[in-house]
Amino acid sequence: MVLKTPRDLFVHELKQMYYVENRLVDVLEELAAETPDEKLAKGFSSHRDETRQQVERLERVFREIGETPEEAESGALDGLLRDHEEFKREVGSDDLKTPFNLTAGIKTERVEITAYQSLITLANEIDFEGDVKDPLEANLDEEKDTLRSLEKIQKGSSIKNVIQNLL
Numbered sequence: 001m002v003l004k005t006p007r008d009l010f011v012h013e014l015k016q017m018y019y020v021e022n023r024l025v026d027v028l029e030e031l032a033a034e035t036p037d038e039k040l041a042k043g044f045s046s047h048r049d050e051t052r053q054q055v056e057r058l059e060r061v062f063r064e065i066g067e068t069p070e071e072a073e074s075g076a077l078d079g080l081l082r083d084h085e086e087f088k089r090e091v092g093s094d095d096l097k098t099p100f101n102l103t104a105g106i107k108t109e110r111v112e113i114t115a116y117q118s119l120i121t122l123a124n125e126i127d128f129e130g131d132v133k134d135p136l137e138a139n140l141d142e143e144k145d146t147l148r149s150l151e152k153i154q155k156g157s158s159i160k161n162v163i164q165n166l167l
């Protein structure tokens with residue numbers, strides 16, 4: 001599809017987020033299962049539940065603008081997933097999964113936050129109504145909350161202990 005207008009770009013970015021959120025439902029499940037640190041694992045699994053709702057909100061946005069929900073590949077997410085696969089092939093200590101997965105989660109949230117901010121900027125300029133903007137704002141708020149709690153774990157003592165114990 002040739003993208004010419006801000007609306008085309010909005011739909012394209014929406015499709016990419018639909019791809020991202022759909023992938024993340026499975027990825028977060030996997031992260032929760034493979035992360036040794038209980039607090040972090042729990043964080044991943046509760047964000048997986050939120051992500052299921054985020055997928056539904058995106059479907060609502062598609063409906064509101066008269067488009068069919070469709071996915072468009074996101075190279076940013078695919079790259080993060082490739083890094084994860086490569087790490088899993090090479091990791092030789094289970095405890096290293098905690099700091100790696102924490103960083104992977106933070107990177108993913110930052111990518112998502114930037115993408116939702118872009119969608120909201122476009123929606124404002126295109127003059128889309130609250131029915132379109134509210135679900136995007138709700139997803140953005142959840143991503144920001146998730147980033148904050150991951151950063152709290154990153155600054156906390158449990159992650160430092162995991163790293164110290166491996167030295």
Ligand SMILES: [Fe+2]
Pocket residue numbers: 021024051054112143
């Ligand atoms: Fe998300």
